[in-house]
Every structure is written in structure tokens, then in C-alpha cells.
Amino acid sequence: MQKRWGAASLRGGYTAAWLVAAPLALGPVLMASPAQAQDFRFTSVAIEGNERIAPRTILSYAGIARGETVSSAELNEAYRRILDSGLFETVEIEPEGERLVIRVAEYPTINQIAFEGNRRIADERLGELISVQPRRVFNPSQVEEDVATIVEAYEAQGRIAARVTPRVIERSENRVDLVFEVFEGDVVEIERIGFVGNDAFSDRRLRRVLQTKQAGVLRAFIQSDTLIADRIEFDRQLLTDFYNSRGYVDFEITAVNAELAEERDGYFVAFNVREGQRFRFGALTVTSDLPAVDLAAFEEAVRTRPGQVYSPARVDDDIARLERLAVERGLDFVRVQPEVTRNDRDQTLDIAYRLERGPRVFVERIDIEGNTATLDRVIRRQFRIAEGDPFNPREIRAAAERIRALGLFASADVEAREGSSEEQVIVDVDVEEQPTGSLTFGGTYSSTSGFGAVVRFQERNFLGRGQRFSLEVSTGADDRVYELGFSEPAFLGRDLRFGFNVSYRETDNLLARYDTAIGRLRPSLGFPIAENTRLALNYTAEYTELSDPGGNLGQTISDEVDRGDEWKSSVGYTLSYDTRRTGLDPNAGILLEFGQDFGGLGGDSTYVETRARAVAQRRVWNEEVTLRATLEGGALNYTDGSSRVTDRFFLGPRRMRGFTLDGIGPREVGTDIDDALGGEMYAVARFEAEFPLGLPEEIGVSGGVFYDAGSLWSLDDPKGTILYEDFSLRQTIGLSLFWDTPIGPLRFNFSEAIEKRPQDEAQNFDLTISTDF
Template sequence: MTRTRLEFDREQLRTFYTNRGFADFRVVSAVAELTPDQEDFYITFTVDEGAEYRWGEVTVETELETLDEDFLKRLLRIKKGEIYNASQVEDAIDTLNFAAGTTGYAFVDIQPDIRRNRETKTVDLVFNIVEGPRVYIERIDIVGNTTTLDYVIRREMELVEGDAFNRILLDRSKNRVRALRFFEEVEITETQGSSPDRAVVEVKVKEQPTGELSFSAGFSSADAFLVDLSITQRNLRGRGQLMRFVIRASSNRREIDLRFTEPRFLGRNLAAGVELFDVVIDFLDEAGFRQSRTGGQVTLAFPLTEYTSLSTRYSLRQENIEFPQENQCPTINADAANGTINPSNQQLFSLCQQVGGRLSSIFGYTFRWDRRNDPITPTRGFDVNFSQDLAGIGGDVKYLRTDIRANAYRGLYKNVIASASLSAGYIRGWSGEPVSINDRYFKGNFEFRGYENAGIGPRAVLYDPLTGETTRRLNSLGGNAFGIAATEVSFPLGIPSLLGSLFVEAGTVGLLDEDFKYDTGIDPITGEQLTAELQYQKTIDDLSIRAMAGASVFWESPFGPIRFDFTKPLKQYDYDDRTSFQFTTRTRF
């Protein structure tokens, strides 16, 4: 036992009590005694807790012109009447420093004046904000980058040599460097330079592998088997360029994808990318069709402000829809033209209207607004993505698609994070064109937990004309609009490799074009209900809200990451394709 360790324990006791209201707490004595066997020590601390205090008046005082005292006070989490907590003072100083930095004051000195009132058992607190001494950056040193070129890191820094030292901008620079995902660790420190008003900033990084040659195999309740062969280099030649080649196959998807991205095109703050792809998606079990897409895309992305960015893109792709019974289409189309189509063929007729190949020419953009405090594991802030795609300037397909996704994060306790998300989309044909089935929204799987692929939304069903009850679920039809909202709380499970979460989700899919709605149990002339047949077909599209609650477990197993989802419906319909358990896993070798 050493005196240093004993002093550390005394300080830990003091911190424990002063963070719980006991402002007068003191350690009266600390006595160490040997045990009878002369091998260990008994440590006896005598403490005086004192009375419990609460916060009194909390004020902010400053003579700096652009700082509003009332506004700064509202930023503080210290509230009058709450239990006194000494650690809140340091947190408040950090908050005020950040607020002052955002208004242009890089050099401020915040002096807390703590006034203890033993009669009322309250603690008054005054934060005095004055302008501190000015310091400028003399030099920025990059250390530890064995692969990444210096300029790749420097271009993410929001400060350069000669700028006024600003802790806020340095913190933002650290997040920008971390967001590259090239480094296992990023640490920014500062030391005094050649004079008291000069600082040397050191950016110390620890490289991590950015190239990946992987063969992955897995199994999930959604895709059944999954095989993934990919070659990826996220930091090509140390220049920050991305190169990726992927071959992916599962029970309902086959994909070949090649892409390249230059993050500083022509030496400007402009990211340019090109992509070639060949994708086949099998919806035979869910919606009765298979689609293929072959083509390419070019992308340009650039920042608008510190927190916003815009990416633009153009895609040209050849698309094709096919289904097993498409050889019957000439006969079915002829019967429909003559008004003699068999009611049982109505769903096939709907697919026959869309079968075949078409060329899609699509212009689009995405606006991003990111105010997260951390780009990898956020505990505060939000991000918003708004995108639109216009098809029809050339090609055979005409539509306007609008999508939005927003997420908000809040740290509740250490490693306990609450999040909320909202996603919505709407697609509409123009120039009289309906939206084809391969361009509609199909939701389920892990986009809406608790449902199978394409498990919710407009659907063809068989129904009893006498009771109106659904007797059999047929194909999913997809929708022109969707909306999904979710809240989730994630937390550690006490084992390093396990993470759990509780969630609630609600959403809907619908607004199918009228061209693809039908009810074979309604007389098309009189509008009366028919009863000659035992069952009729119809489409259900009513934007009904579904709601689901559940829990997830994430396990970083020795064989790869595994995720389990357990769900219970709060609101559902008998024609939905629901599941109460989902999992997914993959491994590399």
C-alpha cells in the first residue's frame, strides 16, 4: 500500500459524496492497520458527511457583447432546487466554452464562483465569463500515418497554421478525421510553441486496415443463405479514394457491383464517383415477379455548410420484369380487351400490364444535414437525409420519387442510448404513367421488424363475398407511399460481446395506383356485390397502421456478428405476412 493510493481513495470518497449533495463532506482521518498475519492492511476511513445541499441561484455574468447571459443560462443543466452535484460545474464550463466558441470567442476564461449558504443549505453559483489571452497555431504535426498521406488528414482539419487556437474547431476536426474510418485511434493534443501566444497542435493517428478481401457466408430468416465476395479499398494508395468490387448472392438476390469514388475531384472539395451494377431481385414468393437491373451511375457530392451537404447523381439502367406465367399474357390481354377475362386471372392481368424491358434515365439528388456529436457512435444530435429522383428525361419510365429519413440520438446513461427515427417516401408517375411494380415500395424484414419481406402494404387476397372475410393471402403489390417511425433504447448486457435494445415501431405502406386495383366480386356495370362464386379476388389498399414492439440482441460471436429480433404485434391485420423472430449472421474466412 502506498500513500499515493490512499490519497486517491480519499479523493474518490470526496467525489462520491460531493456529487450527491454533501458539499461539506470531509475525510476526518484514514488509518491503516496490519492484519494479524502481517500480510494485509485494514483501512479505516472516518468521514463527516455534513448536511445535504441543493442548488440555489445559478447565473451567468459577462461583459462580452455578443454573448447573451439569459441564453447561456438556459443552456445549463443545473437547475435551482436540485441536489447539489459538484461534477456538474465542469460540465457547465464545457457547455459555456462551446457556446462562446460558436459565437466567435475562441479565447474565453470561465471562472465559477461557488457560494455556499450553510443556513439555507443551498449553493449559489455564478459563472463569470471574460476574454482570455489570445493564442495562435504555430504548427500542426501529423504523427502515426504510415499509409495515409499527410494532406488527406490535413484537408479534414478546420484549422491551419496561423489561425487562432479554437478548441471547438479542433474537436470538430477530430470527428472529421475519425469519420474517414481510416484510423483505429485519433488524438489531438496541443503544447506551447516558441512563445506563450503560440501553440503546436499534434494530430496522432493509429492506422487500421482499410483494404479488405473477404468471402462471407451467412444465413438469415429473411434471405435464407447469403454468399458475399468483395474486394474493397477505402484508402486507395493512401489518398482516401474508394474502390469496391462486390459479388453477392442470396436466395432472393444476385448482385455484381463495381464502384470508385475520388473524395477530392480536381483538387476541390468535391467527391466524384462512378458505379456499374447488375442486380437481380427475386420477388416470386412475395409478389409473383422477378426484376433485373443493369446499368451505371455517376455521382457528385459537395458540402454546402459545415453541417450540410448535397450529392447529385445520374443513373441509366436497363430494367426487366418477368414472371413464370408471362407466356399466358397474350391470351389474357386479348380477353381483357374483349371484356371476357376470367376473374381468377385478374392478378395475372395486372402483372401482364408491366412485363417486359424498359430503359430508365434518372436524375437525382440527396440533401444531408448532420448535427450528430459523433459520426460513428452518436449520443447526441440528429441527422436528416432528403432525396428526390426524377425519371423520364429520356428513357421509358416516368416518375418522381421523394424520400426522407431522420434520426435523433440521446445518451441517457453511460453506454445507454435512446434513438428515434422517421422514414417516409412517395413515388408518383407523371405524364399519365402509373408506377410500375418494380419501382414501388416493399417494406418488411429489418426495415420494419416483425414482418417478412414485402410483408405489409397493398395485397391481393381471396375473400368470401357473403362475409367479406379474407380467406387467403395472395401476392404483395407494393405501394406508392410509406411511412415508418421507430423509437429504440440500446444498452449493454453485462457481457462485452453482447448488446441489447428495446424498440417500438409503427408504419404503413399504400396508395397503389387505381390502374392496379380491382375487385372481381363487384359487378363492373351495376356496382353490386356478386355471390355466384364462393370466393373472389380483390386488392386491399387502405394505409392501415401497423405497430410492433420488441427486443433485439446483438452478439459479436467468434463466427461473425449475429443479430436476433423478437417482436410482438400491437396492431396487425390477417392478410399481413408477419414473423415473431428474425435473425441474421455472416462470417468471413
């Protein structure tokens, strides 16, 4: 026998039975007036209808003992307590003289639970969402709640038409099977996101700020184009932060409207905003009533300058510098409070940083919960304070941001509460783990190497220690790469990043008619030396095998092959200054790098390899257009021995678009000989602009233009007939298409060499993974 009950029928069936049972069982008692209220005394209590539930359990819920005098109100309470236990479908309490009869009808026991019709959410996941369980009492109210929970899970995926119907199948011995029949429905996506009241920035620019996206051609892969209330709230904060960081201190979101299309197949979301005026910094001063405070030193620590666009991030950075300086000078418990004076006439904000003595509060302890896989020390080292140190609320907030920036947790909440005394504070850290590893199987294709296969394993939280581990095997028609990488971000418990990389690569270079085998071992150690500045030290041991598979090689490479296998051993450093993520201007950033490797610590040669790179990026025209400029160069100088083709620089599409990897630079030519030799010096300048094309944003396509100019030159010991050994400029121009896809941002380059040499090998099309810089 089968019964079908929907959510309404569950409520209408079982609940109605409860409401009817009470008046029938206790009609004389419930309807008695206060004057007619009566008391009862029972010498015995009889329980009828129970099969699984023991009589003493029912009596414990009733709370009525033999021989006690009870009122009608107490009988009603006894009835309610038994019914609220959730064990019985109906309950009747009937006084019969000195005997009390309690009749119950037990709910059945759930034999098994099943799900039907679900494809988007697996049975295991649905089983985690519901509260009913096999071998427990069937409760219609509980089933109703589970139905609502399952529907909410589907609504979170944008399936607002989802329906869930519970079906009960009766079995013997008062048991039932419970089946949740699921109708998932289609995804109701966000067809359009619009803005009302925005003048400073276009709808297109503001949509890039939001986490929620419009439905596009890749809607089958993108999950952020559905309407989720929590995500909309997060978008409100993102939009507010975006405007505030650009000087719009009065920005306000007055409303967010989401309308469902008549066909119920899409949402139209509109953000109503009030931008206000843009403010800049006015006068910036430091004041204090504390004795022995050198205000001049603190004023020098303020990096913000009058006239710059106002941003709360700049104020926070200045406060952090001032508080660090106070600690360095032995001024504990000093807090910096910004006092803002608004000048509406010239649209500036004067900031007075006031140094004052804060309360004497210490950190009693730091409690960490929720880290089931990650070790406590990975989280604890994100704090710049320890137990017993003075409490600094700003440092606690900064530690919370550093914990979230690890990328190891789905959520991380850091809060402070009063400890064992008013002068003690306990910091609670509550995190939620998320997957940090990936195993990738893929394929590659190159116009020169053909098809290949790639297997890659990556773990960002190796053994729960916050370490990174990677293993990659790549095989192609002409190349085989085996690489293992490891990094420890807090070596010896300090802000030292230790890295270790070992790789082996074999190349059957059909174009150059020689083969290579290169093994490399490279440990490194990096650490900060100033704000935005890091220094990395490294050691490299490299084994190189250069062989002739029988091709027609020129004299230069033939002589290099005859030298046999060689070892290189070098130590080096890389100094970098990077403001791309920590700079004060959200629309601009620069990267400066300078590095050198010194060979001769063992090995077969002595040399110095120097590299330099400078990159600048800025968004202009209301942040619609991105401009980027790159200057890059390198030099290789040997004092003992000479370079080989495997040591020298090559340009190619990565450094200079418009040419193949061995397309420019010194070449040995002759009868059936055309060997690209590489160069010991190179210099390249790259300039590009990225801009919208006016296409629908959901397609994810934008355009760009670029201009590259550079040269590759210089050989230490050339043989044979060598072309282009001296500096000779090449220039290319081109167009780019950028496409955001689920596999990553792709870049298609179409280029034309406007200045080249006869032996150069141009490449008019190139496909790469797009990156900023």
C-alpha cells in the same frame, strides 16, 4: 556441446567473470592507497587472445598510447572502456615493467537465432522485438533484455505465467546458435470488474464505459478482457470524462486495485471512486474589455442555457463558436477564457466567457511525420488554419481530434513548439499508420433464398488519399449482386464528399413468380450547410428489366412486364440534421432526414419520390434503459408514365417488423394469383425499448420490447382484383434479444401481429444485425 543458461545464470555466469577478472588483473593497482598510487609508462602494448577484433580497435577503446605516463586510475578506466564495448567476455590488463599486456576473451558470434514453443506470437514478430541479430557478437546482457521484452509481449496478452529461457548451442570457430525457448502459459483474464463508491450509476453502466472488459463466453475471440496497465490508465480517463460530461465536476478515482486470484487464473479489478455532487449551469455571460466588441452578438452565439446539466464539452463548443465569431468579425488573436463561479448551495456553476487579446503568434509551418502510406494533404486538410495564420491552441486540439477520427492511424499526436522566433510556432504532427483494408469471404442464408456466398473488399485509405473504395460480389440461389463504391471526403480540396456507386442485381423472384435485373449508377455530392446539418445532391440513372419466367402472373404485373425494359433518370437531394454524436446531451440524440428525387431528366417517366424520417433516442433510469422512436414515410407521384413493381415501396422487416418483405400492402388476387404489388405511399411508426435482463454481462445479452404500426397503400393504375389499395393500419408487438458477438451485434426479433388483414404474410421471427438508428 550445449549449455543451458536462464536469465539468472546469464547474469551469474558472465557478470561474475567480469567482477573476478578486475581484481586479479589490477589487484595491486585497485587496492593501492592514495599514498601508494603509482604511475606507469609503457614503451609497448601487447594484446593477446583476440581473434576477430583488430588490435588497433582494442587500443582505441583503451586510449593508452606508448610513451605516455598513465596512473592506476587511468588503467582502471581503460579496463572499463574495453569491457563496456560489449565485445569481450573477460578483460585483463597487466603491467609488466615497461610493457602493458591486454588479454581478452572474445564473445562468440551469433550464427543463427530460433524460437521454440511459441504459437500465439509468430517468429517474425518476436524477431522484430529482440535486439540481438545473427552475425553479431553474442552479449549476455543484451540477451537478458530481449528475454524481458518477449515476456512483456506475452504479459500484454494476459499471459503473466509466460517464461522465456535462452539456450546457447556452441559451434565451431567461436560461433553459437541462440534459441529462445518459450513457455507461453494460459491467459489470465479479468474475471470481475467492480466499483466502490458509485451511487448515481450502476456497475453495469460503468463497465460499458471502460475499454477493458470482463472475461465472458466469447473470451477466445475478445482480447480486451486481459489486464494491461496502459488500458487501465485509459479507462481512468474514460471514466472521468463520463462523469464530468454528466455534471459531476468533483469526480475522482481514488485508486484502482487489481488482485490476482489464489489460483493465479484471473484478476479482480476494483475502481474506487468519489462521485461528488451533480452540477448544472447557472448564469452564462460574455464580458470583454476590448473596444468595438458587440457583446450582444456574442451572447447570442452561446447555445448553452441555464439549468442544463454541466458538461465541459458544452463549454468547449461555446468557446469554439465565440472564437469563430471573433474571426468572422475581423478580431484576430482573440481568446475566450471561461471564468467559473461555483455555487455550492444550489449546485450550479456560473460561466463568464471573457474575450481578451491573446499573444500575436503565427503558425510558421506544419510538420508531418510517420505517414508512410497516407499522403500529407489528407492530414493537412484536417487543420482549419494554414502556415501564416494566427495560432489558435484550441483549433490545434480540434485538428488533432479530427485526425484521430479519420480512423486511419493507430495513434496521432499533435504538439506545438516555438519556431524561428517567439512570434512563430511550429506544429508537429506524428502519426502511426494502421491497416485500413479488408478482404472478406463469407456466406449468407435466407429462408426464402437459401444459401449464398459473399466476397467483399474494402479499403478506407485508397492509394493513401483518404478515399473509400469497396467492391462486393454476392451470389445466392435467387439473387446475384455486384456492387462497386467509391467516395472522396474532400473533393476539390474542400469539405465536399463525392460519392460514386454502381451496382447490378439480378433476382429470380420465386415468390412473386417474376424476375428482375436492375443496373444503377449513382454519383452524389454532400456538404455541410450548418452545424449538424448536411445537404447531399445526387443523380441516378437506372435500368430495369422485368421478365416473366413462365409463372402465373396477375394482370397488373403482366402489363408491367409487357412494357419491356425501362430507363429512369433523376436528380435529387437529401437534407439531414443529426445530433447523435455532436449533440450537447450525451444521453439523447435525434436524426431528421428529408429527401426527394425528381425523375424526368431523360428516361421513360416523370415522377417525384419523397422520403422523410425522424428518429429520437434517449437513455433513462440512470442510463440503463434506451428508448427509441422512429417515424418514417414516403410518397411516389408520377406525372408522366406509371410505376412498376420494381419502383414502388415495400415494407418488410426492415421498416415494419412482424411481416415478410411482401407481406402487407396492395395485392392482386385471383385463381392461383397472389401478387404483392408494393405501394406508392407508406407510413410507419416504430417504438422500442432496450434494457438489461439481469444475465451475466460477459454473455453480452440484453432484451427489448417493440411496437410497430404502419400501412402501405396506393396504386396509380391497378388492374384485376386489388386488395388493400387504401390505407389500412397494421400493428405488431414483439420481444427482442440483443447479443454482442465477434461478428457484430445480432438482434433476434420475436413478433406477433395484433392487427393484420387476411392476405397478409406474417413473419414471427427475424434475425438482423443490430444498429442504433
